[in-house]
Amino acid sequence: xxxxxxxxxxxxxxxxxxxxxxxxxxxxxxxxxxxxxxxxxxxxxxxxxxxxxxxxxxxxxxxxxxxxxxxxxxxxxxxxxxxxxxxxxxxxxxxxxxxxxxxxxxxxxxxxxxxxxxxxxxxxxxxxxxxxxxxxxxxxxxxxxxxxxxxxxxxxxxxxxxxxxxx
Amino acid sequence: xxxxxxxxxxxxxxxxxxxxxxxxxxxxxxxxxxxxxxxxxxxxxxxxxxxxxxxxxxxxxxxxxxxxxxxxxxxxxxxxxxxxxxxxxxxxxxxxxxxxxxxxxxxxxxxxxxxxxxxxxxxxxxxxxxxxxxxxxxxxxxxxxxxxxxxxxxxxxxxxxxxxxxxxxxxxxxxxxxxxxxxxxxxxxxxxxxxxxxxxxxxxxxxxxxxxxxxxxxxxxxxxxxxxxxxxxxxxxxxxxxxxxxxxxxxxxxxxxxxxxxxxxxxxxxxxxxxxxxxxxxxxxxxxxxxxxxxxxxxxxxxxxxxxxxxxxxxxxxxxxxxxxxxxxxxxxxxxxxxxxxxxxxxxxxxxxxxxxxxxxxxxxxxxxxxxxxxxxxxxxxxxxxxxxxxxxxxxxxxxxxxxxxxxxxxxxxxxxxxxxxxxxxxxxxxxxxxxxxxxxxxxxxxxxxxxxxxxxxxxxxxxxxxxxxxxxxxxxxxxxxxxxxxxxxxxxxxxxxxxxxxxxxxxxxxxxxxxxxxxxxxxxxxxxxxxxxxxxxxxxx
Numbered sequence: 001x002x003x004x005x006x007x008x009x010x011x012x013x014x015x016x017x018x019x020x021x022x023x024x025x026x027x028x029x030x031x032x033x034x035x036x037x038x039x040x041x042x043x044x045x046x047x048x049x050x051x052x053x054x055x056x057x058x059x060x061x062x063x064x065x066x067x068x069x070x071x072x073x074x075x076x077x078x079x080x081x082x083x084x085x086x087x088x089x090x091x092x093x094x095x096x097x098x099x100x101x102x103x104x105x106x107x108x109x110x111x112x113x114x115x116x117x118x119x120x121x122x123x124x125x126x127x128x129x130x131x132x133x134x135x136x137x138x139x140x141x142x143x144x145x146x147x148x149x150x151x152x153x154x155x156x157x158x159x160x161x162x163x164x165x166x167x
Numbered sequence: 168x169x170x171x172x173x174x175x176x177x178x179x180x181x182x183x184x185x186x187x188x189x190x191x192x193x194x195x196x197x198x199x200x201x202x203x204x205x206x207x208x209x210x211x212x213x214x215x216x217x218x219x220x221x222x223x224x225x226x227x228x229x230x231x232x233x234x235x236x237x238x239x240x241x242x243x244x245x246x247x248x249x250x251x252x253x254x255x256x257x258x259x260x261x262x263x264x265x266x267x268x269x270x271x272x273x274x275x276x277x278x279x280x281x282x283x284x285x286x287x288x289x290x291x292x293x294x295x296x297x298x299x300x301x302x303x304x305x306x307x308x309x310x311x312x313x314x315x316x317x318x319x320x321x322x323x324x325x326x327x328x329x330x331x332x333x334x335x336x337x338x339x340x341x342x343x344x345x346x347x348x349x350x351x352x353x354x355x356x357x358x359x360x361x362x363x364x365x366x367x368x369x370x371x372x373x374x375x376x377x378x379x380x381x382x383x384x385x386x387x388x389x390x391x392x393x394x395x396x397x398x399x400x401x402x403x404x405x406x407x408x409x410x411x412x413x414x415x416x417x418x419x420x421x422x423x424x425x426x427x428x429x430x431x432x433x434x435x436x437x438x439x440x441x442x443x444x445x446x447x448x449x450x451x452x453x454x455x456x457x458x459x460x461x462x463x464x465x466x467x468x469x470x471x472x473x474x475x476x477x478x479x480x481x482x483x484x485x486x487x488x489x490x491x492x493x494x495x496x497x498x499x500x501x502x503x504x505x506x507x508x509x510x511x512x513x514x515x516x517x518x519x520x521x522x523x524x525x526x527x528x529x530x531x532x533x534x535x536x537x538x539x540x541x542x543x544x545x546x547x548x549x550x551x552x553x554x555x556x557x558x559x560x561x562x563x564x565x566x567x568x569x570x571x572x573x574x575x576x577x578x579x580x581x582x583x584x585x586x587x588x589x590x591x592x593x594x595x596x597x598x599x600x601x602x603x604x605x606x607x608x609x610x611x612x613x614x615x616x617x618x619x620x621x622x623x624x625x626x627x628x629x630x631x632x633x634x635x636x637x638x639x640x641x642x643x644x645x646x647x648x649x650x651x652x653x654x655x656x657x658x659x660x661x662x663x664x665x666x667x668x669x670x671x672x673x674x675x676x677x678x679x680x681x682x683x684x685x686x687x688x689x690x691x692x693x694x695x696x697x698x699x700x701x702x703x704x705x706x707x708x709x
Binding site for chain 2: 001002003004005036037038040041042052053055057069071072074075076077162166
């Protein structure tokens with residue numbers, strides 16, 4: 001059995017919690033996010049290479065007044081940075097979030113989730129362009145928590161990367 | 168429609184529908200009680216809150232009879248349980264545990280009741296988790312079967328988050344402090360951290376110093392054995408010593424010493440103090456007897472006149488006596504032994520008195536010398552004096568011969584304590600001249616002559632052999648010279664032969680014949696004094 005921690009970060013309102021809710025088996029109340037800045041969820045992932053337990057730390061979204069609490073990023077095996085396709089400034093923040101993640105765990109794999117793909121959005125940001133930001137970025141997905149599209153893929157991708165890396 | 172008509176119409180409407188609506192409500196209530204309850208339930212909490220906010224006293228008055236009774240019953244029940252436990256503790260009576268508690272109470276300066284209370288309230292540890300500090304992953308866990316925690320992973324991660332959150336805040340305000348305890352309801356989570364992991368222990372009820380010590384000890388044991396594995400943990404639990412750590416954690420769940428019921432002590436245990444006191448009494452009585460006998464023996468030794476001056480000491484145990492001390496002579500050692508043999512109670516004597524001939528006392532040495540010399544001076548031919556200046560002896564005086572001198576020096580040399588002997592003893596041989604007078608023409612020795620010669624022989628026997636005896640015959644020069652010559656020879660010969668035969672002297676005897684009278688003898692007036700033989704001696708020239 002493999003057990004590890006994955007941290008979700010992104011700007012406020014990009015849909016981190018919605019993505020988590022789509023994916024996990026069990027989670028604490030989302031109220032915790034507003035009180036201590038994080039909520040914990042758990043997902044048991046069955047894989048031919050071995051089962052694993054992913055503990056998802058859903059952090060409070062970054063705003064102008066509220067910075068991400070760096071302590072929660074410590075010890076993560078992987079990060080999922082979420083941005084909102086409908087809000088370009090959240091896409092701009094990806095770079096900053098990436099820098100923060102890699103400052104805590106420099107060789108951690110990172111997945112980028114460009115959320116709300118179901119809504120009308122400008123497609124000016126190319127996935128390749130984002131991927132070029134760091135070799136740590138293993139995949140960039142357009143996701144929709146609303147429709148559930150690609151949600152499982154993104155978590156599956158980060159899980160297999162982590163497992164492969166450990167082996 | 169004016170206002171009056173409107174009111175009249177409304178009144179008529181209410182009168183017509185009110186009974187109908189009331190009936191509808193009653194019917195609905197009877198048929199859908201559960202539905203109403205579920206709909207009302209969420210409102211009750213808010214309603215009570217609102218009521219307490221507005222009319223707190225009314226609520227307290229309304230609830231008091233119910234709450235008061237409830238609390239009173241709960242408290243009574245708790246006290247009853249506690250009293251029962253304490254009673255059981257007391258009933259264990261004369262136990263080692265009770266004695267130990269009394270002792271601890273004295274040492275720690277707390278009342279025994281307080282200790283009893285702490286013993287009766289044992290902590291109940293429900294679960295213990297060893298959690299990786301950074302990731303919040305549960306590395307090992309131990310839980311009791313009652314009310315187990317299902318989502319330990321979730322709890323551990325959340326606790327890690329809370330811990331990080333609080334510690335970060337604490338660090339900003341105070342240094343070197345971290346979250347140690349989270350309380351909720353009647354339970355608490357005790358957190359004990361090491362460098363890479365921490366223990367979260369869920370305790371129901373109160374926790375005591377002992378509980379915290381136990382938790383700390385468990386974490387120490389885990390770290391001691393597995394710190395490297397914990398440090399290197401990368402998420403792979405299959406290669407992690409979870410089982411070994413869980414075995415250590417399960418110790419935490421074991422209850423503290425339970426009061427063992429019906430564990431009666433054997434009656435023999437009650438006899439132990441009596442046996443102990445009996446033994447103590449017997450021991451003291453024996454000691455008393457030993458002391459008494461010892462003092463009796465020592466007193467006897469002291470009162471024995473010849474032993475008083477020596478420091479002798481006797482120790483007795485059960486009639487067996489050991490004598491110790493130092494005396495100058497074997498005699499004293501024997502005297503000590505014989506003086507105490509007759510004392511009642513003495514069974515066996517081990518005489519360890521040491522005989523040490525002491526010669527260091529100058530007075531003693533001086534008196535020994537005086538004693539010996541005065542004794543020696545009583546002998547014929549010895550006349551010596553001494554001067555003793557510790558530790559050198561000077562001897563003066565004279566003796567008849569060297570034999571005497573040697574004998575004196577030999578004897579004095581035996582006195583202990585004299586290191587140097589300086590002597591100035593002269594050999595002074597006594598005057599032994601004897602004159603034997605003869606009648607005219609007589610040559611035989613008379614009885615008187617013989618007596619004189621025996622005296623002489625006796626003296627000569629005591630003298631050295633290196634002296635020569637001279638027998639000289641004198642003449643009165645009357646009559647024929649030849650006859651005189653013959654007479655003188657015979658007289659001298661008889662004298663010498665007598666001495667030789669009677670005395671068996673070792674000294675040589677020389678015979679001299681002189682044709683003249685002895686010096687100073689007037690032969691005209693005293694011819695008898697000239698007809699003589701003179702026996703004298705002289706020391707041989709070396």
